Amino acid sequence: MSTGDERVPGADGMRACATGFVARVTARNRLPLDYSERSLRIVDFLVDGLRKGGADLEGARETLFGLGAYVGEVLVRRAGAVWVDLDADQRAYFGQPVGVRMPDGRVWNPVGRVHNRFTTGDPEDSLRTFYLTLHGRTRPSRRPPVTLP
Template sequence: MTAQQATRPHAATKPMRWAADAVATMREGARLRLDYSEQSLWRVDRMIEEIRREGAPYAAVESVLRGFGAYAGEVIARRTGAEWWETGGDHWLRTPDGRLWDPVDEARRCYGGDGSLRLLCRDATTYRAATGG
């Protein structure tokens, strides 16, 4: 086992916690159930859009967006077998087909009006299904 392989499980620790925190916060605060399904990402995209329309400053919602991104990453990981990786404090996914995904950055892009966690998940899972992987 290489040192890089040994650090992979550790890379998932923070995103998994961020995702779980987002699920709990949405359940308790917004009465929104997130069940780690692809369909639930529609609700997450809508929630980010609502936050953006309210005009909340990015600094005030940065951790919420990180949680939503991590949640989307966990949806992708559960559907595809992707693994979390960490480099320089950034967390991203590598799907079994070797492609890299950055769902935390995609959540930030959603907040900026130019992204979709639902579409990111669709792209990450569709290719795998189309190739029979």
């Protein structure tokens, strides 16, 4: 899929993008990015730290995309979502080439949600709250979480 920015993977590359991002960030820091719903608090904290550190949107773009890929992968692993390449109308609406489709068919934009949190800095844009109030997610199972490579 051509997005104008060839560094942005399609849906089939988003899991690798998320796991690569987690490997890079956790190699330097002991961040508990374990793909749990609880770990989305860490994402909120990281985004807020970028803002408070004075990063501009362009300078933080790659990190924000990695965090968005991570949030999307949490939705895939915990809420029953699947990564999808967005069609032209969806790309125009979301401003992103990829998103996630929930089990009920709704499409969400985790990368855009991370950008919104960064841009507004509003606690109302919390990524953990986004997950908890997300329509269309599956009920959590009682089985232990599966961590995929």
